[in-house]
Amino acid sequence: MSWTKLLCSHREVQLIGTLNGGQTFRWTHNKDNDEWIGIFSKTVWKLRQSNDGLQYQVIGSLLSKSNKNNSKKATVAKDVNTELFTSLLEKYFRLDVDLVRYYKEWSEADELFKSAGQQFYGVRMLAQEPVENLFSFICSQNNHISRISSMVEKLCTQYGEEICSHEGTTYFSFPEVQKLCEPKVEAQLRKLGFGYRAKFIQKSAEQIVEWGGEDWFRTLQDMKYKDAKEELMKLHGIGPKVADCICLMSLNHLEALPVDTHVYQIAAQNYLPHLRGKKNVTDKMYMEIGDHFRKLYGDMAGWAHTVLFCADLKKFQQNGKEDESVKPKRRRIK
Incomplete structure (x- = not known):
């Protein structure tokens, strides 16, 4: 081939x-x-x-x-x-996107980025399909990467369309949102081990279909970032962090900055020392962290911070290579 x-x-x-x-x-x-x-x-x-x-x-x-x-x-x-x-x-x-140029700009604005960018060069912000991105990050809530991947594959196997078989593995497309909105989906997903996320998936799918399906996501792309985020948070079970993930990764709002445990720790330890030692991140703190990086990096702050996020992951801290012994969690800040 x-x-x-x-x-x-x-x-x-x-x-x-x-x-x-x-x-x-x-x-x-x-x-x-x-x-x-x-x-x-x-x-x-x-x-x-x-x-x-x-x-x-x-x-x-x-x-x-x-x-x-x-x-x-x-x-x-x-x-x-x-x-x-x-x-x-x-x-x-x-x-x-000329990423080398942006790395230069971000490095000039921030010494920590300059250090991280030398090893974690070429980290790109993927332009993902909104439906897959949204339901994948519903699965990510209070979860770790290997289990998130397993749940996403269960969604695809159960409700997606077979694409092909290759070297003993059968591959499926991510399901259309219409396949996830039926009332029976919640019970089926609970049997598959999705827990409370099963209700979030079925109810959010039902809302998206009611509001126009794929066309609804296109209207969000045309909105200002904060307006799009507010609309996403009207979905069942979608909080600020997941809404920011969707804005950043699927809706071309590259200033969106999802704040989870890693992002909070990066901010508190390196940029906003008055936030150190907090047990929970309040809405005010969440906005303060995002606004700090938006001021620092500009209208692509979410992309720039993704590089810092990669540098912070323990599995990448051995010469930029993946360490199989570590399975980091992307925990949700409550």
Whole structure:
């Protein structure tokens, strides 16, 4: 199977920090050949990195005409589809953003970022699909990454559409929001171990469908950041942190800054010492932390802080490589 290359410097894209830093939960890393396999846009991708580019293979896709007739067979993107898949990958990684330039600006504004950015270069803010992003982060509440990934895969297996099988694994798309809004979904998800999150998922899906489905998310993209966040928090079980994750990762509000335990600790230890030792983060403190970094980094503060977040994760603190012995939690601040 041939590879297609997107030309870009390795300083512009670092896969390990981007795909394994808590933004998304559907990528796995094969350390033997340093390749990644994951799913987005109803497509199964394989990625690898070189000094001068990002290489990809399409293992299977519901977007490919050749795959629709037999979804159980892995398919290769034909020449006619290469432009489509390349465009999807460029959009997903936001490759139109000159990240080296922004790293320079953020480093000039902040010595801590300058230090972190030397090791954690090329950490990109993924442009994710809002439905998948929202329900993935509902699963993330009071949870750790391996269990979040398991829950997301259960959602896909139970309610998604089969894309293909590859090397003994069957891959599914993330379910349409209409599949998650039916009343029986809550009971089904509780049986699958989702706990209280089952109700959040079903009720939020029901609201989204009532408000217009995918079109509703597009209206949020056109709103100002704070207005979009307020609308998201009207969903069942969506608090400030999850709303900020969706704004940042799916709605192009790159100034959004989700405040969890790690972010609070980074802020208190390095920037806002008067916040040290607090047991809980109040709404006022949450806003103070976000506003501090927005003032420091500008209208892409959420992206800049994601680099600090990666640098703070213990699993990345061994020469920038993943430490398998550590499974960090992305806990929710109460």
